Amino acid sequence: MPVEFLVVVLPGIGGTxxxxxGHLDDPVWGGRIRDVGGLLAHPERLAIDVDLEPVGVxxxxxxxxxxxxxxxxxxxxxxxxxxFGCAVDDGTPAGRDVDAGVVAVGxxxxxxxxxxxxxxxxVVRERLDCLWPRQDHRGRVIGVGHSMGGLVARYWLKDDxxxxxxxxxxxxxxxxxxxxxxxxxxxxxxxxxxGGHVPDPGERLRGTLRGWPGAAELLPRYPAVVDGSGTYRxxxxxxxxxxxxxxxxxxxxxxxxDAGWRGDRERPELLPRxxxxxxxxxxxxxxGHRFRVTRADxxxxxxxxxxxxxxxDGTVPTYSGVPSEMAGRGEVPAQLxxxxxxxxxxxxxxxxxxARGVPAGWPVEDGEQRGVVLGLDLETLAxxxxxxxxxxxxxxxxxxxxxxxxWVSIAAVGGGQPTSVLLDPDGAGYIGxxxxxxxxxxxxxATAEAVPGAGDLETSDTLIVLPRGTV
Amino acid sequence: MNAETxxxxxRRTAPEDLAGYIVPAxxxxxxxxxxxxxxxxxxxxxxxxEELASxxxxxxxxxxxxxxxxxxxxxxxxxxxxxxSGTCIDVAxxxxxxxxxxxxxxxxxxxxxxxxxxxxxxxxxxxxGQAWPQDWSQEWSLPGxxxxxxxxxxxxxxxxASWDSGPPLPVAVLDPVAVTVSMxxxxxxxxxxxxxxxxxxxxxxxxxGRWRVSLTVAAGGRxxxxxxxxxxxxxxxxxxxxxxxxxxxxxxxxxxxYALTPFQARxxxxxxxxxxxxxxxxxxxxxxxxxxxxxxxxxxxxxEVADRxxxxxxxxxxxxxxxxxxxxxxxxxxxxxxxxxxxDYADARIAETTRLLSVLxxxxxPPATVVLTARSTDGDWLQRRSSTD
Numbered sequence: 001m002p003v004e005f006l007v008v009v010l011p012g013i014g015g016t017x018x019x020x021x022g023h024l025d026d027p028v029w030g031g032r033i034r035d036v037g038g039l040l041a042h043p044e045r046l047a048i049d050v051d052l053e054p055v056g057v058x059x060x061x062x063x064x065x066x067x068x069x070x071x072x073x074x075x076x077x078x079x080x081x082x083x084f085g086c087a088v089d090d091g092t093p094a095g096r097d098v099d100a101g102v103v104a105v106g107x108x109x110x111x112x113x114x115x116x117x118x119x120x121x122x123v124v125r126e127r128l129d130c131l132w133p134r135q136d137h138r139g140r141v142i143g144v145g146h147s148m149g150g151l152v153a154r155y156w157l158k159d160d161x162x163x164x165x166x167x168x169x170x171x172x173x174x175x176x177x178x179x180x181x182x183x184x185x186x187x188x189x190x191x192x193x194x195g196g197h198v199p200d201p202g203e204r205l206r207g208t209l210r211g212w213p214g215a216a217e218l219l220p221r222y223p224a225v226v227d228g229s230g231t232y233r234x235x236x237x238x239x240x241x242x243x244x245x246x247x248x249x250x251x252x253x254x255x256x257x258d259a260g261w262r263g264d265r266e267r268p269e270l271l272p273r274x275x276x277x278x279x280x281x282x283x284x285x286x287x288g289h290r291f292r293v294t295r296a297d298x299x300x301x302x303x304x305x306x307x308x309x310x311x312x313d314g315t316v317p318t319y320s321g322v323p324s325e326m327a328g329r330g331e332v333p334a335q336l337x338x339x340x341x342x343x344x345x346x347x348x349x350x351x352x353x354x355a356r357g358v359p360a361g362w363p364v365e366d367g368e369q370r371g372v373v374l375g376l377d378l379e380t381l382a383x384x385x386x387x388x389x390x391x392x393x394x395x396x397x398x399x400x401x402x403x404x405x406x407w408v409s410i411a412a413v414g415g416g417q418p419t420s421v422l423l424d425p426d427g428a429g430y431i432g433x434x435x436x437x438x439x440x441x442x443x444x445x446a447t448a449e450a451v452p453g454a455g456d457l458e459t460s461d462t463l464i465v466l467p468r469g470t471v
Numbered sequence: 472m473n474a475e476t477x478x479x480x481x482r483r484t485a486p487e488d489l490a491g492y493i494v495p496a497x498x499x500x501x502x503x504x505x506x507x508x509x510x511x512x513x514x515x516x517x518x519x520x521e522e523l524a525s526x527x528x529x530x531x532x533x534x535x536x537x538x539x540x541x542x543x544x545x546x547x548x549x550x551x552x553x554x555x556s557g558t559c560i561d562v563a564x565x566x567x568x569x570x571x572x573x574x575x576x577x578x579x580x581x582x583x584x585x586x587x588x589x590x591x592x593x594x595x596x597x598x599x600g601q602a603w604p605q606d607w608s609q610e611w612s613l614p615g616x617x618x619x620x621x622x623x624x625x626x627x628x629x630x631x632a633s634w635d636s637g638p639p640l641p642v643a644v645l646d647p648v649a650v651t652v653s654m655x656x657x658x659x660x661x662x663x664x665x666x667x668x669x670x671x672x673x674x675x676x677x678x679x680g681r682w683r684v685s686l687t688v689a690a691g692g693r694x695x696x697x698x699x700x701x702x703x704x705x706x707x708x709x710x711x712x713x714x715x716x717x718x719x720x721x722x723x724x725x726x727x728x729y730a731l732t733p734f735q736a737r738x739x740x741x742x743x744x745x746x747x748x749x750x751x752x753x754x755x756x757x758x759x760x761x762x763x764x765x766x767x768x769x770x771x772x773x774x775e776v777a778d779r780x781x782x783x784x785x786x787x788x789x790x791x792x793x794x795x796x797x798x799x800x801x802x803x804x805x806x807x808x809x810x811x812x813x814x815d816y817a818d819a820r821i822a823e824t825t826r827l828l829s830v831l832x833x834x835x836x837p838p839a840t841v842v843l844t845a846r847s848t849d850g851d852w853l854q855r856r857s858s859t860d
Contacts, residue, residue, distance in 0.1 A: 347602075407638050415606050415625020420638030447600065447639045450511035458601040 010149025150174025158260020274321025279377030280312025507574025529556030531784030600641025
């Protein structure tokens, strides 16, 4: 079957393996738990001035994506390959396949999305020339961007010449408006399940991450930071040395994207999808000395109350999933909200079919625009050896029966005996405690069966328990 | 895949073909089965189970037939309606089809005794969660007799041990025997009709260590499925015995089908029963003529044998004398269950008998036995039948 489209998959932050030039088969960053330990012990190996090259998307069932844990990209790539009936190239230099119709484009996520977009440009043009030599390539490209990858694609598509090559862009969990959680990470460190942050003596880890333009570009690009007087400011308006300049440059990048997508210029069809209902860092407070980032409602001026109660996908607030030009027009993208959390959104029941566009009469499927979700409050990074709380809430159902059960089970990824916890009702939600775990990655699954009018609700995610000695 | 519309299942060379017998489109019209919906998966499973239980499917131990070419699989209509019985594998395939029709993912799981020698058993794994867990996401198959433990270590950990309590694990493994009824005189263990028993039993099969999974096939796993023959509008054979309360005149109660007088055991029953069973494992239709004066008990004898065979999973009974649809008799050719047809007063029904025998010649199930009752062998009716055959 001839290849019809070039489907380009862009991973999120942390989703690309990075290796020193000349040692491409020995990556410094592979997103594995081992690498997380390495990042915590030797953050300077990933400092912005260390020369590293992207060597394909991470091939692992659990990827530490700095802001979240991602269940790997293989499944999405495989399904896209089947959907489009073509070969898949996951971007590893050794597995290069010029005939592939589905191509993962890894990029150095430490650098600006500008740089990543320039790399994307090189890859796309080379591939188009290979697949369809001496032809007009109008509309040949379809983009699928997860998280930060959606911003890279948006940046590339801001230029008319690129936009005409592209038919459609699907963004999954992309923080078009930024993620307060990134401010928490840069200010206080990696947040842990059960509260607190990974210890970061000497601010070595934060020092490294603060040097990444790519990290700053995931900061909220709206006035998110409220001070003691109740005034909301942009991050670059807060007088903090490490933040100000980086946040200003990042803001400029977003303004470039805005300018390209604004107005009535012809742009590809844009299908953003983002999870809702899960506890998500949204409120950023600045007391003149420290940032405090919480899951409380942000009370942003001008944000309609419905958006606040949408919460987010566990990493990115739902309102941030709306691209700026749509938000500017007061437009809510059709079927924006999905049940899946930030990492698993890639396995959204039909994300691979979305790349084909949304046909008329699209059937309502599990988790899609159902309006009911089992929201989970759980940080996906945990310390070993101590229990931690988990809370859940059914969003979108007025009254739940008293007998409604909500369970959370957790099992080692790759097959292990699950431990199941029946949560206790607690006000509007349910609360319980997960048992102490040792280093490893774990599949978390929350379920509420037979919810009146909504059927079975299920939310899953992956949890990483850090090695002993790092926390 | 075999070109036949409903071939034997060749477990030895093409075990994965089992998925081809999971036919939701054929099963759905045979009962009030739920369709796909946003309703809880658990309640959809419960509704399927109730509907199947209401069918009172008779549990049959042995397959309808098995030879070099493979095992006979009963068609859904035979399991659910005529005669309404099946082996664990026949019922498992119907259950998996009903699940697929309801939008529930399922797999048929074949288990063999850990120690060689016993018969295999079939279970149905139903996905009650959103997605198959890693260890259940692939199909597996062991060639016959191969050693090893193909059930991934984590697979059992995802299976519910109880239907009504405990954590909502994503997989429920149902033992289809629990939805059937025992047809013999002794009760089959586990046939109490309860879904909870089916879930407990299914879990126990995987957990006991006495069984090993040798094959799983997913419903919907193959696009090319087999096509069962549709049930006829009119059942070709009459119910074996009738409820005396249904008669309109007292005189009719003397008819054999009301069985108001106890049957006197006699050697002919054993002879006829044995003849039918030998015929089924042979290669041609068996014909037996029972003669005697009116009231001697010819029909009652045949009915007693038919009842014994029915209990063993046969489609057995009297050929109706009021059939208007020719498809009824033709359908007998496609019945996979062993077949035992009694033609009462055959000496007066030569055309019907002839047509029946010619239909049965092209039969796909095991060879049928036809019992012809007649007042005498006098006259030329038997010769006339032979010459037209």
